[in-house]
Amino acid sequence: MIIIMEPKATDIQIKKVMDFLSANGFETRFNRGEVYAVIDAIGDKTTVTPNRISAFDGVREVKIIREPFRLASRDRKPDDTVIEFSNGVKIGGGNKPVVMAGPCSVEDNYDGLLSVAVAAKECGCEFLRGGAFKPRTSPYDFQGYGEKALKSLRKAADETGLLTVSEIMDASDIDMMCDYVDVLQIGARNVQNFKLLHAVGKCNKPVILKRGLASTIREFLLAAEHILYNGNSKVILCERGIRSFDSAFTRNVMDIASIPVIKKYSHLPIILDPSHGTGERYLIEPMAKAGLVVGADGVMIEVHHDPENALSDGKQSLPIPMFKDVMKRVNRLSGRLHYERNCLSANVD
Amino acid sequence: MIIIMEPKATDIQIKKVMDFLSANGFETRFNRGEVYAVIDAIGDKTTVTPNRISAFDGVREVKIIREPFRLASRDRKPDDTVIEFSNGVKIGGGNKPVVMAGPCSVEDNYDGLLSVAVAAKECGCEFLRGGAFKPRTSPYDFQGYGEKALKSLRKAADETGLLTVSEIMDASDIDMMCDYVDVLQIGARNVQNFKLLHAVGKCNKPVILKRGLASTIREFLLAAEHILYNGNSKVILCERGIRSFDSAFTRNVMDIASIPVIKKYSHLPIILDPSHGTGERYLIEPMAKAGLVVGADGVMIEVHHDPENALSDGKQSLPIPMFKDVMKRVNRLSGRLHYERNCLSANVD
């Protein structure tokens, strides 16, 4: 931690900061520049956070040296985290990228859902996704069918041999949900719902944590840290677009670079969700490919048996025939990348 | 609702959209321009939302005419909402702006808290604020003292004749919290935690709803709509800064213009929080004044008896003597504005 003092900071103010740091086990060094005095402090930021220091009179700014996330950091754990499921599916660590497909919301039409599941299985997907509880900006939008939806999701997944993913919105639903889903998902709007992060941190289901619309990469990894810190190491990050100044053509801006950035700074697997990330059907394929080519561990794709009559997000859902077509090319790219990473890179390059 | 079709949209696609709208009670009109076909649809958007329509093949874009919030809208309820407390304090409707002061977190030092409460009362504040549950970006930061903190808050408020405000983070705490606080606060990070919005919507305590870091004004009012729709009409909005590309000098950018914008489009009262909005002690006074001068119904100010030793947000808290100094000038401005609005505007102008 580097503490920059105001030009007018008094010796007493400087001493107060240094004494406080020493009293908390920090080693300190003092440098006086032409204008500013600077204190270097080496020690454990879990006991004294930068925010504490910046409250002292005479402190202009505190700069951190070490990233504030620890359990999520690759510095601590250089090897990729790999999450393995009972059926042998693995996420992360250079394993073949997974695909999670399904409708935004599980609706009141089991046959429709099943037809999506069958198509997903056929195309080599590993997960059936579908919402039972829907966070909706407007109270006038459809809010989800709850446990009934989870039952259908489980049934369709079991019939086809898929794993299930669904979003949790309330800590009190956790036990019920764990009966039906293989992966709990925390939505973008709950990325800093700490009660929920702590709750999923205390269970041992894998958790997909979606990046918030306004989450910096650092905050995103700190949100994951809340889960890890509470005991659950099976966290899968998900890039799904961030808010920008331009929403005329895409709902959000997908920060594709965040995938290799996070791969550098963290050992956690990361997938992407081009359906929510763009809000546009025609952008799902290109953005899925963009994510895979930069190293994503999986893709989440919205598919609906009848998007024009979907109760939510039909605009960004693929109809089944288009989904099959897209998957043909996504699988080809995915296979190619896997081959290059695992075979070619070892020999040819 | 205006539906713009793709240039290549077929007659069948256009018909499908129009039939669906008619079947749902919308009156439709069709205009064909040089490039685009456009459908005007007049009807009730609570039954068919724009998202539904945009999922139809051939639809390029759906533009809304009417704002999607209804209960929060001034179109429906032209008069300002005024929230009155048992002790006669009123928020909104041209009443004198209120001031809510207190520490970010209620800590383990009752005398310190009481000294803040005494100062707040002396300066004419109406509310004592203080956190018991703290949403913290990092799991290594202080998370609040829970119910114990609420007890202290209530006691200090009662001793000094103030009302209490504290943040709720979990729907399951609602009954417990209502025993201690006069106003529940929903923090910026929970602005789209719909479970929590619904829970506070079902109680009848006044609720301060903070704007999210990435909430548009429309989404902010829709979040309020979730509370109103669940039955609680006592919503106080709070502008507390939005995320921007520049956080070098201020944590967030305060969108001061959102205050008169919201006054135009909604009847709900709105206050501002310059402490969180800027993250800088020296900006509290100017930004509080900026909010008041554009019509805010109140200000929330962080005050701590010893900011250098605060467990959270000391940097943006005023020490008591500085707070008293600031309040002298804030009260002068506030009184002046109140006088001008209520007396001068009627006569002189």
Place this chain on the structure above:
Amino acid sequence: MIIIMEPKATDIQIKKVMDFLSANGFETRFNRGEVYAVIDAIGDKTTVTPNRISAFDGVREVKIIREPFRLASRDRKPDDTVIEFSNGVKIGGGNKPVVMAGPCSVEDNYDGLLSVAVAAKECGCEFLRGGAFKPRTSPYDFQGYGEKALKSLRKAADETGLLTVSEIMDASDIDMMCDYVDVLQIGARNVQNFKLLHAVGKCNKPVILKRGLASTIREFLLAAEHILYNGNSKVILCERGIRSFDSAFTRNVMDIASIPVIKKYSHLPIILDPSHGTGERYLIEPMAKAGLVVGADGVMIEVHHDPENALSDGKQSLPIPMFKDVMKRVNRLSGRLHYERNCLSANVD
């Protein structure tokens, strides 16, 4: 400057950086923490910029201690810059805030322009503003009447005893423009048009520099630095709104806090432009007041004799009667603030 090395940085890489710094006259100190090695470098950043250092292998990040603007910095020049005009008008340094009023574009109607100038003078404004060259997003929008417009502007200002302000878009126009205007304005879109900054830096007319839509405060002050560095010290900054994720109700978000921030870090005067900052007529008055109350040295207001027929920006222009009304209240606030700052603060507080 603080140089943080990658955890895997080799001793040779570290030595290379330190040698380079020493060779360029920096004093260096080396600290090795648990994970990172850190180099403190004290010296002259005009010879070696942080960008140079960050290119070295093994460097993770370079953090600056001292703000990169120098001539614009209050550290170097603690007293406010005051710009004085031949007729005695002064901007900055606690002088009474100035008002610059006039149409977005000077059009082909001299009487209309004159009526605005007369109203401006009547209301106590000091400057008549009006565009001769208009930067327009679309080539199909009106681009300005050029020198002819400047002639009208000068004439209307001379008839009424006002000073003139107009935007320069091309360095080659500078001599011609200086014949007509008392203040050159550089628009938001040209804030990093360095050729233009250098050109106005070499003349000695006062310059209003508008903040760019995506300028950080630091970049804004560095743009001013380009002018100062080229020899012109008469720079007036202008906050006019920044781009945010929400443009549904206001074109931009006005960063009102930037005014007191800039006052703290720089000695340059700063005004605000609520017309462009919000794009909405009804927000001009509240935002002008918000700017004044936080310490702005002036306000720029668009006024048109017939906004419904304005060739540009009619939506954000005040018609003359509304302008007079607004000015009554703006002047009252302005006078009050001036009185409090200069009289009251000295005695009563």
Place this chain on the structure above:
Amino acid sequence: MIIIMEPKATDIQIKKVMDFLSANGFETRFNRGEVYAVIDAIGDKTTVTPNRISAFDGVREVKIIREPFRLASRDRKPDDTVIEFSNGVKIGGGNKPVVMAGPCSVEDNYDGLLSVAVAAKECGCEFLRGGAFKPRTSPYDFQGYGEKALKSLRKAADETGLLTVSEIMDASDIDMMCDYVDVLQIGARNVQNFKLLHAVGKCNKPVILKRGLASTIREFLLAAEHILYNGNSKVILCERGIRSFDSAFTRNVMDIASIPVIKKYSHLPIILDPSHGTGERYLIEPMAKAGLVVGADGVMIEVHHDPENALSDGKQSLPIPMFKDVMKRVNRLSGRLHYERNCLSANVD
């Protein structure tokens, strides 16, 4: 164009708007909804822009139906624009993506530059890029060697059989620059420097137009429209990252989705610049691939013979050996995509 009137708009106000539209050749239709009155106007927006209408009293909002760019629009010109050079190189229209490589600035070391050119040629690149005039945020940064640099660039390109690209910053340099470069580049900071856009619009060199840090896609295409409208149809767009709230790990956020979006709405070729887009050497390869996989027509890559001693942007430049390595994989992907698009898609899918 759709004009939404305020709920309180009077019949006279509505009539005034409709009369004005009719007088300007628009066909109008009037719809009165429950709350708002809406006017549909069909006609030529080059004569009456939405801004003109929004200035009328009683108008709440004007929504455009048709995109305001025309010459850049695919509606008008469905076929891809292909730009062909004298040596047969083509950009756009499904031709093999081009690569433009070279140093940020051309420095005072011809051998270094030549070694980059040789490597670029070897790797199959088509263009040598290098700056002669550098837009630099700070006046203390290196500003470029001007014409001398262009001479070196031309010479190195001629020796190796490459085309040249360099940035123009001032309209007055245009003739001189055209002697040395095959493609003029307009930088992100000049994207709305309309004088410059008009100047390059009047010459017939191909122009790379970089997206501004805060340009929406619409504004970006309107900036291109300024060039097209002035007569130059050889415009190559360039995505190079936009400003976001997170610049801790990447300088900008690359909006990869903008590439397929622009391909849908415009016929102009588009390339990407991952060096400036991310500011990080290790992200050049993944982001270049992401751009190619979504359909970019080319990539611009910064390469320096000695990045640690580069006078500008060394951090984001590849050293030659790393560049060769990256190009091996970029070429493999590029070739593969080209094969799939042109052969496979026709037969197999």
